[in-house]
Amino acid sequence: MFRRKDRIEIKTPAQIEIMRAAGLVVGHTLEALRQAVEPGVTTGQLDEIARDSLATHGASSSFLGYYGYPAVICASVNDEIVHGIPGNRVLNDGDQISIDFGAIIDGWNGDAAITVSVGSVVPEFEELSRVTQASMWAGLASAVVGGVLNDIGTAVEATIRSAPAGASYGIVQEYVGHGIGSKMHMEPNVPNYAVKGKTPSLVDGMALAIEPMVCAGSANNRTLDDEWTVVTVDGSRACHWEHTVALTADGPWVLTAIDGGAEQFAALGVRSPASSRS
Ligand code: MF3
Ligand code: CO
Numbered sequence: 001m002f003r004r005k006d007r008i009e010i011k012t013p014a015q016i017e018i019m020r021a022a023g024l025v026v027g028h029t030l031e032a033l034r035q036a037v038e039p040g041v042t043t044g045q046l047d048e049i050a051r052d053s054l055a056t057h058g059a060s061s062s063f064l065g066y067y068g069y070p071a072v073i074c075a076s077v078n079d080e081i082v083h084g085i086p087g088n089r090v091l092n093d094g095d096q097i098s099i100d101f102g103a104i105i106d107g108w109n110g111d112a113a114i115t116v117s118v119g120s121v122v123p124e125f126e127e128l129s130r131v132t133q134a135s136m137w138a139g140l141a142s143a144v145v146g147g148v149l150n151d152i153g154t155a156v157e158a159t160i161r162s163a164p165a166g167a168s169y170g171i172v173q174e175y176v177g178h179g180i181g182s183k184m185h186m187e188p189n190v191p192n193y194a195v196k197g198k199t200p201s202l203v204d205g206m207a208l209a210i211e212p213m214v215c216a217g218s219a220n221n222r223t224l225d226d227e228w229t230v231v232t233v234d235g236s237r238a239c240h241w242e243h244t245v246a247l248t249a250d251g252p253w254v255l256t257a258i259d260g261g262a263e264q265f266a267a268l269g270v271r272s273p274a275s276s277r278s
Contacts, residue, residue: 008188009181010205015108016246016253019181019207022059022110023244023255025103029053030114031258033073033101037116039093043075043086050101062102062109062184069228074100074113076229081213081221081238082175083228093119096129098240102184109184111209112256113242124165125216125237131166132214132239135159135192139177139210140261141270143245143252149199152177153191156212160192170219172238175230177211180244204249211242248273 011019032053033046050072054061061072069085076084076098077091084098091097100113115129138155160166177190188200192212213219217236224231232238244256250273254261260274 006187008179008200008206009186010203011181011207011246012205015181016205016207016248016255018106018108019110019244019246020253020255022103022105022108023112024258025054025057025059025105026101026110026112026244026256027258028057029103030099030101030112033099034114034116037091037097037118039091039119041091043077043084043089043091043097046075046099047071047073047086054103057103059103059105062104062111066184072101074098076100076238076240078237079232079235081172081215081230081232082240083230085226085228091118094121096121096125096237096239098238100240100242107182109180109182110244110256111180111184111242112244113211113240115239115241127163127165128169128214128216128237129239131160131163131169132212133241135212135214136210136241136243137264137268139192139212140243140245140252140254141265141268143202143208143210143247145202145204145247145249147202149188149190149202150195151202152208152210154194156210157193160212160214168217170215170217170232170236172213172215172219172221174221175213177209177242179207180209181207202247204247206247207244207255208247209242209244211240213238213240
């Protein structure tokens with residue numbers, strides 16, 4: 001009873017095209033934000049850049065007003081895992097900032113996140129970000145019609161654990177990826193780890209946000225008094241990478257990547273419609 005609401009939303013090709021438009025707004029905006037990050041910049045200034053970009057592209061924010069969220073980006077610095085609220089915080093040399101951003105075009109959402117180094121970051125933490133990003137790409141590469149949802153979390157987890165320091169990294173359990181489309185957060189949950197039991201089949205027309213959050217130490221976390229910012233309990237650094245991917249008969253299409261994932265999928269030997277289209 002009432003299960004229809006909980007079903008996974010399947011998009012038509014035309015709806016995927018609109019999601020691509022939203023995804024490109026996200027991709028281009030995150031690229032502008034990446035270039036704007038430097039010592040002395042505040043997280044609030046980054047939010048302003050993202051607001052301007054939404055206006056320029058005629059898009060609206062997936063985040064602003066979402067359960068009362070007050071900004072268009074999440075800006076999570078160092079031991080902040082996710083959902084940091086932008087404001088007066090000044091970025092310093094050696095920091096890492098995860099910037100999460102979502103845009104809506106004609107009611108369809110795109111959602112992605114990047115982790116950016118501020119000035120020069122110690123190799124240990126550059127590696128944490130590299131591994132987190134690689135685990136996201138392994139998950140995106142597993143978003144293949146004919147597979148099952150658990151293929152994604154299995155690939156994400158395996159990539160993290162097989163990294164040189166991966167055995168000691170913490171994989172956040174409480175926050176996971178998600179279905180996305182006419183809403184930002186939809187069924188199904190997309191864990192960043194393998195789960196037991198049967199999981200949904202991956203079918204043509206699904207869209208998923210895959211977003212590993214990986215900590216240099218323990219993944220135990222708590223939420224600050226602002227009721228949003230999630231930090232590691234042990235103070236260890238965390239990185240967060242995210243893309244929105246559409247599952248098509250021709251393979252995964254990364255809607256929030258400017259090249260659709262073409263370069264990464266070519267390197268991974270994954271068939272994708274991104275290579276033959278914009
Ligand atoms: N984009 C985040 C996610 O990846 C959610 C942000 S919460 C919000 O799922 F309140 F900021 F919107
Ligand atoms: Co998301």
